[in-house]
Amino acid sequence: MKTIIEPFRIKMTEALPLTARGDREACLAEAGHNVFLLDADRVTIDLLTDSGTGAMSDRQWAAMIRGDESYAGSSSWRAFERTVREITGFRHIFPTHQGRAAERILAATRLRAGDVVPNNGHFDTTRANIEYVGAQAVNLPCEASRDLHAPTLFKGNMDVAALERLLDSESGEHVPFCMITVTNNSGGGQPVSLENIRAVRSVLDRHGKPLIIDACRFAENAFFIHENEPGQARNSLLEIAQEMFSLADGATMSAKKDGLANIGGFLACHDDGWADEFRNLLILTEGFPTYGGLAGRDLEAIAVGLMEALDPDYQRYRHATVEYVAGALTALGVPIVQPAGGHAVFLDAAAFCPHLAPRDYPGIGLVNALYVEGGVRAVELGSVMFGARGADGSETPAPHELVRLAFPRRVYTQSHFDYVVETIAMVHRARDAIRPHRIIRQAPFLRHFTARFGPA
Incomplete structure (x- = not known):
């Protein structure tokens, strides 16, 4: 069929305000x-x-009823952790009340004044949290992104050559990590290819720098890759997402986007030392590490929503x-x-x-x-x-x-x-x-x- 219909039906409505x-x-x-x-x-x-404005599914609402509101070690936390780990593969996972909380913890623990953080396109809160600690947020969008009207695929890519030049310069000593935002919101919601992420990873490996993915629209990015990147049509969206995350050392996530939830997010990494610092600041500002500022019902809704987005x-x-x-x-x-x-x-x-x-x-x-x-x-x-x-x-x-x-x-x-x-x-x-x-x-x-x- 040529007509693509909504893959859901409506069982509750909300009146729209009609104004003069x-x-x-x-x-x-x-x-x-x-x-x-x-x-x-x-x-x-x-x-x-x-962000946080979507309609949750019946499965998400049903999961919320199961919400375990125990302060520490709830079953809802375990459901959340299992799902995030299945998708991302990260060793350490910390729930936060939304994406900017994850960005704040990352910036406060890993950055200092004078540092430089390259990205394909920092969005507003990412940039603000970096600048708040005195570091500099640098955008390195690919050349194709400069032409807004050209129908070029993967215009969200990072300029790999520009990243190499930055790391080879004196400023390279002040780069504690690199970020990639998928999809590239500030650049028009454009996707990033797996090929580009691999190329960025290769450059960072040569310079000994970690990669952090801003993953709030990871599932939408995976769909673009599935539809447009050669050789990826045979892979599921989950498999593509898993490969994206396998190329990174950590991630920040607003679950208010591709978590299909009204609130929530997470910060994740592999490094044990980073995790200790994240955990300590999380306890101070967000809550115990198994709820991170979220109710158990929110953790349940995100666990379901992350998979529905795929x-x-x-x-x-x-x-x-x-x-x-x-x-x-x-x-x-x-x-x-x-x-x-x-x-x-x-x-x-x-x-x-x-x-x-x-x-x-x-x-x-x-x-x-x-x-x-x-x-x-x-x-x-x-x-x-x-x-x-x-x-x-x-x-x-x-x-x-x-x-x-x-x-x-x-x-x-x-x-x-x-x-x-x-x-x-x-x-x-x-x-x-x-x-x-x-x-x-x-x-x-x-x-x-x-x-x-x-x-x-």
């Missing part, structure tokens, strides 16, 4: 023109993030949904990152709003226009989120000005996405009216979450 345009304009103004500060009950279609029928439906929206927008002439990513469609805000310079924050203008037009909430991935600020207050723009429409898992139907496409089309037709914005107030880290803006 005037109400949305008032809400946005009250929120300081920052959609992060909107009340969710004023948003009709919420594509702000795919179901090829689920992944086929999810990727078809993203491609459906991407194809509709492309047909309308809306500029998007090509090919479609694994968890989102990324609008090219710079091309969408050619009358706006990076200092005008075109992504913020576009995000706000989408909300006012149709109650659709998206997120800017441009110079607000990823721009660099100097000590003198100067700003260096981000490499790209993007707007991400992240798809919550198992939440919206085709008609919802048709509505999103219609909203974007209406904004695109009136794109010359999108106004520049200025930052009125901002935080020193992760400013996009709480900044307040005003139209310039």
Whole structure:
């Protein structure tokens, strides 16, 4: 059959808030023109993030009833540990309340001021946790990623030659580990090939450096590999995931993505010394190592969700949904990152709003226009989120000005996405009216979450 249907049926519904345009304009103004500060009950279609916003399955809800809330050594912890170890193979596994907690523990124990951490593309919390301890987050995306509109496969890859040059330079002495983010969220949700991970591993081995995988969308990345990398179609998604993790020394994970859960994550490694440091800080800030800030029911939901994310029928439906929206927008002439990513469609805000310079924050203008037009909430991935600020207050723009429409898992139907496409089309037709914005107030880290803006 040509039609790819949702591999589930709906047994409970939740009403969507339907608001008037005037109400949305008032809400946005009250929120300081920052959609992060909107009340969710004023948003009709919420594509702000795919993190923790998915719908859990009946098997996950059933598993939650079995949740063992013992403080130490619960049966829910054992179920969680078995599943994570089956997928990743890591010796030491530590649950955390979400991915950024794993990043914070990693940064606090393994980094010091002056260190350099290369990655194919640090996302916002990873970068912030690295910079918070005085280290430097360096992005080394592959050459193909620079052309947003070319339909090149595996544009999430790391530039292996650039990594080699970094490690051969004086800065190489200050690299305690390298990271790879799968899929590459900051680069348009683009996948990383096994070939590229192997090549990175080979370079790191020559220099004696460990590799950490930011694994929050590992299953989506495995599906891209299965579908597009030569010789991988015969392997299951679990087998591909196992090979990815076998090339790493550790991993951070937000289970709010490919764990299909509303909360949770983990930090994992092989090294006994690292594990001792992780465990000590985990106890201090997250909880006992067998619950790590999570309830037993959360551990159970993640254990089930991690395996459901590796179901090829689920992944086929999810990727078809993203491609459906991407194809509709492309047909309308809306500029998007090509090919479609694994968890989102990324609008090219710079091309969408050619009358706006990076200092005008075109992504913020576009995000706000989408909300006012149709109650659709998206997120800017441009110079607000990823721009660099100097000590003198100067700003260096981000490499790209993007707007991400992240798809919550198992939440919206085709008609919802048709509505999103219609909203974007209406904004695109009136794109010359999108106004520049200025930052009125901002935080020193992760400013996009709480900044307040005003139209310039």
